[in-house]
Amino acid sequence: MNIVVCVKQTPDTAATVTVEGGEVSWGDAPLVLNPWDEYAVEEALQIKEEHGGQVTALSLGPEDAQEALKQSLAMGCDQAILISDPAFAGLDTLQVSKVLAAAIEKVGDPDLVLFGRSSVDSDTGITGTQVARRLGFPSLILVSKVVSLDPAGGKIEVERMLEEGRQQVAGPLPAVLSVVKEINEPRYPSFMGIRKASKAEIPIWSGADLGISDDLSAAVHWPEIIAPPKIETEVEMIEGDTAEEKAKKLAQRLAEEKVI
Amino acid sequence: MNFELSEEHSMVQKMVRDFAQKEIAPIIKEADRTGEMAPNVLERMGELGILGICIPVRYGGQGMDYISLGLACEELEAIDTTLRVVMSVHTGLCSMTLLQWGTEEQKQKFLIPLAKGEKIGCGAFSEPGAGSDFANIQAVGKRDGDDFVLNGEKMWISLATKADYAMVTVRTLFDTEKVSSGLTTFIVDLESPGITRGDIHGKLGVRAGSTGWISFQDVRVPAANMVGEEGEGFKVTMSAFDSGRYTVAAGAVGLTRAALEASVSYAKERTAFGAPIAQHQLIQQKIAGMARDYEIGRLLYLKAGWLKNRGERNTYETSIAKHFATDVSFTAASEAIQVHGAYGYSDEYDVERYMRNARGAIIYEGSNEIQTLIQADYALGWRKDKPLRCEMPAYSTEEWQST
Numbered sequence: 001m002n003i004v005v006c007v008k009q010t011p012d013t014a015a016t017v018t019v020e021g022g023e024v025s026w027g028d029a030p031l032v033l034n035p036w037d038e039y040a041v042e043e044a045l046q047i048k049e050e051h052g053g054q055v056t057a058l059s060l061g062p063e064d065a066q067e068a069l070k071q072s073l074a075m076g077c078d079q080a081i082l083i084s085d086p087a088f089a090g091l092d093t094l095q096v097s098k099v100l101a102a103a104i105e106k107v108g109d110p111d112l113v114l115f116g117r118s119s120v121d122s123d124t125g126i127t128g129t130q131v132a133r134r135l136g137f138p139s140l141i142l143v144s145k146v147v148s149l150d151p152a153g154g155k156i157e158v159e160r161m162l163e164e165g166r167q168q169v170a171g172p173l174p175a176v177l178s179v180v181k182e183i184n185e186p187r188y189p190s191f192m193g194i195r196k197a198s199k200a201e202i203p204i205w206s207g208a209d210l211g212i213s214d215d216l217s218a219a220v221h222w223p224e225i226i227a228p229p230k231i232e233t234e235v236e237m238i239e240g241d242t243a244e245e246k247a248k249k250l251a252q253r254l255a256e257e258k259v260i
Numbered sequence: 261m262n263f264e265l266s267e268e269h270s271m272v273q274k275m276v277r278d279f280a281q282k283e284i285a286p287i288i289k290e291a292d293r294t295g296e297m298a299p300n301v302l303e304r305m306g307e308l309g310i311l312g313i314c315i316p317v318r319y320g321g322q323g324m325d326y327i328s329l330g331l332a333c334e335e336l337e338a339i340d341t342t343l344r345v346v347m348s349v350h351t352g353l354c355s356m357t358l359l360q361w362g363t364e365e366q367k368q369k370f371l372i373p374l375a376k377g378e379k380i381g382c383g384a385f386s387e388p389g390a391g392s393d394f395a396n397i398q399a400v401g402k403r404d405g406d407d408f409v410l411n412g413e414k415m416w417i418s419l420a421t422k423a424d425y426a427m428v429t430v431r432t433l434f435d436t437e438k439v440s441s442g443l444t445t446f447i448v449d450l451e452s453p454g455i456t457r458g459d460i461h462g463k464l465g466v467r468a469g470s471t472g473w474i475s476f477q478d479v480r481v482p483a484a485n486m487v488g489e490e491g492e493g494f495k496v497t498m499s500a501f502d503s504g505r506y507t508v509a510a511g512a513v514g515l516t517r518a519a520l521e522a523s524v525s526y527a528k529e530r531t532a533f534g535a536p537i538a539q540h541q542l543i544q545q546k547i548a549g550m551a552r553d554y555e556i557g558r559l560l561y562l563k564a565g566w567l568k569n570r571g572e573r574n575t576y577e578t579s580i581a582k583h584f585a586t587d588v589s590f591t592a593a594s595e596a597i598q599v600h601g602a603y604g605y606s607d608e609y610d611v612e613r614y615m616r617n618a619r620g621a622i623i624y625e626g627s628n629e630i631q632t633l634i635q636a637d638y639a640l641g642w643r644k645d646k647p648l649r650c651e652m653p654a655y656s657t658e659e660w661q662s663t
Binding site for chain 2: 070071074188189190191192194195197198
């Protein structure tokens with residue numbers, strides 16, 4: 001099995017996110033492997049352990065954004081590749097999918113491409129499907145279980161977790177999967193993995209390396225980000241001599257506020 | 261001079277932190293209340309390699325350096341002292357003493373399963389009547405053919421009832437010029453006939469940990485289990501403390517950090533006199549003190565770890581780090597309770613547990629009074645490090661990571 005897992009570097013979920021001057025800031029919070037992607041890496045590793053093959057972690061980001069890939073290597077991925085080019089800054093998911101699809105093709109002949117369900121920063125959750133469309137692979141998103149996988153027969157059957165319930169679907173390989181947290185329990189990096197990751201030189205692929213020369217200007221822009229208004233709450237104590245009186249006053253107030 | 265952690269060290273720190281936060285933090289309050297070890301702690305720490313973190317790969321360990329050991333201890337005790345205690349006795353007192361003084365056969369037989377976490381180790385040194393006055397321990401060993409027969413009581417032994425092996429020091433020579441020259445150390449299988457052991461209850465802190473006693477009645481231990489030579493037991497034991505104290509120092513720094521973080525968070529939320537209490541100067545003073553002590557403690561233990569990596573004796577530096585870090589961790593935890601007010605006095609918050617847990621380390625692994633005497637002896641020039649027959653080996657990436 002040749003498995004590619006796409007990972008993103010995001011702020012730690014413990015970070016305090018603020019909006020300043022129309023832009024999002026998470027202060028000096030550390031950048032980590034997107035928590036949802038940990039499940040994708042784990043699933044890739046479990047599939048490899050069962051069926052053999054190799055796992056390549058791919059990430060698109062600035063040159064210093066290597067923590068997500070290092071973490072993926074420390075967990076057990078065989079190789080990691082960073083896709084980085086100044087021209088790729090500020091892309092929307094449609095353009096990101098173009099870059100990722102080109103990189104996946106350059107890695108060559110994947111059987112499976114895995115994504116986390118979404119990234120905790122922009123939280124769109126559609127990049128996986130867009131990549132699938134570009135590669136011409138079936139898109140199996142929100143997967144909570146790989147029911148069966150037959151690399152020789154080129155078939156996969158998965159359970160998807162939907163709002164309405166669970167859905168079992170089958171499709172041919174190669175396929176793109178996005179996984180939800182119910183699928184597994186991500187492992188911690190091993191000490192041996194940590195040593196390997198800290199020594200690893202991660203190759204960087206630019207737009208030219210991927211043969212992308214078109215203008216990648218994003219179709220969707222985020223001209224200004226506004227923090228949701230702070231909800232102010234007031235507490236009003238309902239006074240009264242008896243419980244009955246208090247209940248009556250409370251009912252009146254609720255009626256005045258059109259709550260009942 | 262470089263004060264930056266390497267990428268490898270940062271990743272070790274994160275991995276151990278993630279483990280402690282995800283698996284132990286949610287259950288530790290209940291374990292502390294019931295006085296039982298959190299379930300599967302030893303198994304998980306073994307599986308993840310934490311128990312053998314700084315032991316060479318060829319001896320079943322993970323091949324990381326002594327600074328990684330310190331960082332792991334800091335992260336573990338930031339969640340709960342009981343986790344760090346496991347490192348102090350299993351890794352510090354037992355495994356590292358075997359690494360330093362053990363024969364190749366002993367390393368093959370005992371160190372490998374310990375480093376892999378398949379077996380658990382502890383250090384049985386203190387006795388009901390001798391702790392600081394260690395040279396005057398009462399437990400004895402008498403040679404009988406190829407064995408020694410051990411008799412005596414050991415007390416305040418962490419993991420006494422959980423461990424498979426114990427590093428045990430007893431008196432085997434009785435008419436030596438110096439009493440300390442009559443001691444000998446053994447690695448003892450705790451399943452041996454004649455051993456009884458139990459837990460001690462009613463401790464102020466470290467309630468989710470196991471602290472107990474071990475009694476030896478005519479316990480036969482093969483002479484081949486002697487760690488170091490006969491009469492070298494005092495030196496072997498003091499070497500064990502150089503390793504154990506380092507983990508205690510690093511852990512206490514983690515507890516100080518936990519007290520600081522809890523105080524910062526609470527002080528920003530809680531309001532009094534119309535403002536978050538963080539804006540009141542007397543609260544700021546407490547927080548500044550914790551922050552300062554955390555930074556100083558951290559530099560002290562990392563320097564000791566750096567000396568260990570270089571294979572240099574560090575009794576003095578480790579003593580200072582242990583003494584300082586444990587004293588300030590108790591102060592930090594107590595001040596954290598003060599910042600939390602009455603809430604801090606209840607176990608609804610973690611800070612009261614921090615204070616109870618911090619207190620023990622001022623006594624064990626060499627009381628801070630003993631640390632003061634050690635430091636005075638060095639400062640006055642009365643104590644010089646003499647070469648040991650077996651020094652703790654300097655860390656070498658190649659040697660530690662080859663199989």
